[in-house]
Amino acid sequence: MPAVTETIDTVQSLTQSGYKWGFETDIEMDIAPKGLTTDTVRMISAKKGEPEWLLEWRLAAFAAWEAMVEPNWAKVGYPKIDYQDIHYYAAPKRPAPKSLDDVDPELLAMYEKLGIPLKERAVLAGVEGAGMEGVIGSGNPNIAIDAVFDSVSVATTFRDTLAKSGVIFCPISEAVREHPELVRKYLGTVVPVSDNYFAALNSAVFTDGSFVFIPKGVRCPMELSTYFRINAKNSGQFERTLIIADDGAHVSYLEGCTAPMRDENQLHAAVVELVALDDAQIKYSTVQNWYPGDANGRGGIYNFVTKRAACRGARSKVSWTQVETGSAITWKYPSCILQGEGSVGEFYSVAVTNNRQQADTGTKMIHIGKNTRSTIVSKGISAGRSDNTYRGLVRILPRASGARNHTQCDSLLIGDQCGAHTVPYIESRNPTAKVEHEATTSKIAEDQLFYCRSRGLSEEDAVGLIVNGFCKEVLKELPMEFAVEAQKLLAVSLEGSVG
């Protein structure tokens, strides 16, 4: 079992390391004054040189947001957020780079340090990949990366290679300029501006994010990836990702994120929209490693994210895989609207909470079309004084004959000061649909621990091993490069939770 060996090695090499992505980078920044008014929205739109329609769209979102109240149904608690005390725009001062060579060397150095070298390496780098400590596949030549730093995208690699096959992969602000027809056609069609409080906020003030378009029949030649980094103080990150897979297109997209260690909380409110047309497939993988706060719950990112996929085409398929180890609070429900006949939605999730972290995460599968299928596998691990909630909805509408859902939610508790909760909603209005839901809660069994200990593993290693086994169903869904990193992260997140 190479993966397991790997984990054990990692656990050993990482003992007592804590959060190692928590450094700050000193870069000259262009920061908007704190506060949020229509002027802020206009300022962001102007900075991006946006067309009039997009400004109108933002203003409509802002008006909707002002009329809404912050949701409080999730099982998370936090002091009231002062939305006027946040910088809504922070970007490195240097003018936007024309190519990778123009990127601020400070920035490049930071990404190196994070283990994300923004170099297009021609040589096979498999050896380097395995040993890196970042979150994203470490300079692997098969991954194109869009690096988003605070409010702007600073670099996108492998664009030429991708362009040859017709794939568009660029910052969304650039897509607004270069491909306005595509952006206008799809933006906000999956997550409308007034969908929810945080989505409305995002729609009003989003600054950057990635845009992907895979044309008809194209199988994207490499993994696409976006790396999000929050660096500036007292700022929020509001990125917007839009991925469109045209008929028969295939794409695998990865997302990773980190932030400096700070005592105050920072808000990250992203929106991700996926559109899959006939026979298209999108695989969206996330390794979420925002700064989780310290052992006493000071600091950390509030990760309030809206992610939704529209499986519009027949036989289209969207697969969400997420490994959530970071953030002080996670509020996130990647969803699939299964509209196309025979479309498929999948959700594989591992959510780990330790110390005082709170996670309220899950999915929604809305079955509209005939013979639509969905699978939900959720593994929640709580340790320390954390709370971990699975919240999910499976809705079968009257026309969804032959729809099928299977849900499996397992929770693992490590220690007696944490909480694990399961809140599934199941609504079926078609007799031919089959829905199954199973949920279990348990702790690491004494006999499993004893077995491992008796074979010479330390308690921490044994826990790492058992946890990896518990999560295996989900981890195997991750792209290879990610799976290894995710296993390491699990180990780091649970450090100090036993013994």
Next chain:
Amino acid sequence: MNQSLRNGADAYLARYQGLRGRLPGDAAIRDAAAAAFSEGGLPSMRDEDWRYTSLRGLAETDFQEPLSAVSTAPILGEAIDAPRLVLVDGRYQPGLSTPPAGVTVTPFSENPYFGRLPDIKCPMAALNTMLAEDGVQLHVAAGVDAGTLVLLSLAPDGHRPIAFHPRHGIHLEAGAKLTVLEISRGQGAYLHNAVTEAVVASGAVLTHIRLQAEGPEAFHVNTTFAEVAERGTYDAFVLTLGARVARTEIHARLIGPHGMVHLNGAQLLGGQQHGDITTVVAHDAPNCGSRQTIKNVLSDRSRGVFQGRIEVARVAQKTDGYQMNQALLLSPHAEIDCKPQLEIYADDVKCSHGATVGELDAEQLFYLRSRGVPDAEARAILVRAFLAEAMDPIAHPGARGLLERAIEQWWEHRP
């Protein structure tokens, strides 16, 4: 808030103001409930606990006070051969009742004890506290096996809409035993909004079986608060067949080690019926167990709801909790909504829940048909088999037989 719900709530509050001087018992308790009810009103679908059940129909019906005297002896309907207590329009009828030897029966109107468990945060329980007039308080002394008792609630009038809010209490002292078979029947449009407090002391066993066969235009809301001490058992079963809108809400709390709670139930609905079973099992002590098996059989345009929450407190180590909710949709217009929840704060526990939704298995049906069983009968067999898991723990042969006959009748007369 929804205007019709607000108006409905205001009508109840006005009625309370009118009756306030005449209602029995401590006015301060009723005032507190009225204040809570006034603030929250009738629950709307925006309240998380009521997201699948609308009380608009209830709010829009102008319910009257029941008449003060029963004119003719009502038809009791089928029951079992056991001592019985009869309530008509929510009022205890000593003349029709045959109290058993081992149970002390006190009408609420004579001794208005509100209990200590009911929670006015449950809006319908607050409404009951505000307006309760009568009901029965049952008490079984320590170590007494009081056998079986039938609690029969009738609403025989049917000429004008009435509302009644009976308040019941069942108190079993240490080691006591009692089986209560509660049957509700009626005619016409009425609201039966009952609250029951069940206190099970250490080692006591309360078996609480309910057959809800209200009239098709009725509203039935039943809220039970149960508390189970060390090694006690609260074993409940509810069969929902009647009412236009029914809500059975059970809050069971295990407060001593090695206690046991069983909450089983079945809902068989047709027409435009709406049935809601909502349970909360709170494990507040170690080494307790809870078992829930709920089955829904839904035909026509009916809608079944199940919400069930298992809460495990930090002290409740070695909890063994299980919950299963299954639904059979027999028609393309039927709907099931379920929300099974686990809320767990202890690590050394075994808790699981499951839910399945689907139609009758085509292969099973084919198997029976291929052996010469006619379609209708084959379906009846499969439905009976589907219900068996929930019914099996009913040990009382008489009660079991009564429920099975009721199910049979439902199946035969289903529209």
